[in-house]
Amino acid sequence: MYALSNILHxxxxxxxxxxxxxxxxxxxxxxxxxxxxxEVHMKNIGRYFLPILLAFSMVGCSTFNPNNSEEExxxxxxxMNINYPLPTSFPKGNGExxxxxxxxxxxxxxxxxxxxxxxxxxxxxxxxxxxxxxxNILINYCIDDHAFTSNGEFVPVDLTCGSGNGxxxxxxxxxxxxxxxxxxxxLILKYTMSGYGLNIHWLKYGERxxxxxxxxxxxxxxxxxxxxxxxxxxxRAVCWMQGESDTATKNADKYYTNQCAFASYLxxxxxxxxxxxxxxxxxxGISSSPYCEPGYPTVNQAKEKFSTLSPLNIYxxxxxxxxxxxxxxxxxxxxxxxxALCEIALGQRFGEELLKIF
Numbered sequence: 001m002y003a004l005s006n007i008l009h010x011x012x013x014x015x016x017x018x019x020x021x022x023x024x025x026x027x028x029x030x031x032x033x034x035x036x037x038x039e040v041h042m043k044n045i046g047r048y049f050l051p052i053l054l055a056f057s058m059v060g061c062s063t064f065n066p067n068n069s070e071e072e073x074x075x076x077x078x079x080m081n082i083n084y085p086l087p088t089s090f091p092k093g094n095g096e097x098x099x100x101x102x103x104x105x106x107x108x109x110x111x112x113x114x115x116x117x118x119x120x121x122x123x124x125x126x127x128x129x130x131x132x133x134x135x136n137i138l139i140n141y142c143i144d145d146h147a148f149t150s151n152g153e154f155v156p157v158d159l160t161c162g163s164g165n166g167x168x169x170x171x172x173x174x175x176x177x178x179x180x181x182x183x184x185x186x187l188i189l190k191y192t193m194s195g196y197g198l199n200i201h202w203l204k205y206g207e208r209x210x211x212x213x214x215x216x217x218x219x220x221x222x223x224x225x226x227x228x229x230x231x232x233x234x235x236r237a238v239c240w241m242q243g244e245s246d247t248a249t250k251n252a253d254k255y256y257t258n259q260c261a262f263a264s265y266l267x268x269x270x271x272x273x274x275x276x277x278x279x280x281x282x283x284x285g286i287s288s289s290p291y292c293e294p295g296y297p298t299v300n301q302a303k304e305k306f307s308t309l310s311p312l313n314i315y316x317x318x319x320x321x322x323x324x325x326x327x328x329x330x331x332x333x334x335x336x337x338x339x340a341l342c343e344i345a346l347g348q349r350f351g352e353e354l355l356k357i358f
Contacts, residue, residue, distance in 0.1 A: 283306065
């Protein structure tokens with residue numbers, strides 16, 4: 001399973017963010033990268049090559065949004081798994097309110113930053129805190145359509161909640177900030193799809209698409225469960241880290257309209273769990289990575305424009321924060337995903353914005 005976990009991470013977090021236009025591109029990528037990949041990884045790529053071929057055939061090469069395409073993007077209907085197991089060990093409540101935060105998006109929300117590099121670059125006392133985890137900040141996660149999950153359980157946030165063994169996401173920085181300021185129990189529901197865009201995957205011609213519907217089913221399952229367990233779930237905010245796969249020009253041009261629709265659907269569909277103040281939408285800008293060319297300025301401008309529509313919409317620029325994708329791994333920087341300390345900083349910024357509204 002460890003080998004399968006690694007190859008799934010390679011597929012979802014390494015390959016999916018690259019604008020592949022064909023199976024030929026995938027083969028070329030593996031050939032070019034073979035000298036930089038370990039022998040074990042190459043053997044695993046060979047072992048799971050047929051499933052990868054099948055994945056290409058099922059979702060189609062257009063899934064990866066080649067940035068140089070001149071064709072009008074067409075929505076992709078994905079066969080999503082909407083079966084979500086219920087928790088087996090979550091205690092019953094006494095009618096109390098419990099704060100819930102959504103963490104949604106693609107691979108930088110999934111968590112493709114490397115634990116090994118975090119251990120090397122973080123202050124020792126900080127790393128010990130991240131590794132130990134946070135007993136009062138619990139997460140229930142489903143990454144890449146059940147590729148990595150908490151099996152329906154609410155588990156303490158730590159360094160094991162990312163997209164595979166040895167990878168972590170922004171939930172760690174979020175929990176680090178929140179736990180320092182409160183001992184109350186806070187729940188994170190994390191649903192992410194690495195390498196998939198808002199325009200043709202989450203939405204379909206501006207309406208709810210296959211990923212949105214699967215995400216809605218995930219969130220509804222556990223919010224309904226919390227109510228049945230005698231809690232009053234209070235959905236305070238959506239933390240949204242997405243947009244890298246919408247940087248093809250024709251996708252980027254639609255981002256503002258799509259984000260308006262997306263946020264409105266979430267607020268409409270989960271209005272029963274909204275506090276009197278409403279549901280906040282906290283939106284992180286995307287990086288200026290080469291993988292985000294040419295449309296990252298358009299996507300970020302759309303995000304910023306959306307934030308001006310309501311006090312409930314909050315935007316921050318990861319570029320202005322100085323978050324980088326240029327350093328790790330040292331032997332071959334993964335230009336699509338944030339370096340370890342930057343992923344922590346991304347989560348901490350989400351946490352700081354959450355503190356302002358709690």
